[in-house]
Amino acid sequence: MAGIKMHHCYHVGCHELLPFEVKYCRKHTINKIRTPEDSKRDKFYNQYKRDKEANSFYQ
Template identity: 40%
Template sequence: MAKYRECKNPTCNELVQFPERYCPKHKLEQEQKKEQERKEKSYKKMKLYNQHNRNKEANTFYQSKQWKQTRNYIINRDNYTCSVCGEPINNRKIIDHIVPRRIDKSKELDENNLWTLCYRCHKVKTDIEEQIINSPNGINKIKHISKENWIKYIKERIKK
């Protein structure tokens, strides 16, 4: 025999089949509430990171009107897809500097130095970048890696 219990919403007396906790109406409300809480937590975490960990000058740059306009242009130019793997990007839009901003600030708003990456490809690129930077003559090497070579390196690393 199926077990039932009351909806967990305090104002609702509808019975729901175990293991459900909410009736269909309140289940949707609960999911929306959880999603909103997740977004707020993520926003607070990013805000704290920006205030305490990120370089102040970098934070100012990433909050600038110029960057936001350029960022939106790049996302649209790349059709909301990762420039490496082609996956659609819905929620976590990462606009990456091909030559890192900290290495060559003259290219920080250069459209040819910016591309849209998914979280996975961005993580792989960042890991490769750090390895190269920490190698002899690494900064000079990073300055000269083309977009095409980055695509090749990232795809090779993802295959492993």
């Protein structure tokens, strides 16, 4: 019988077995919805913290 490739959840300390295509179990699935706070934080980082030479590449 051919088996499905399985691995553990990528979350540190979680040992739930998952199919190879899935990275995280339901309990540790990452919420990918961006909030306005995320955008503000990214904008601040890009404006004041990011290397100016690297930032100029994207503009």
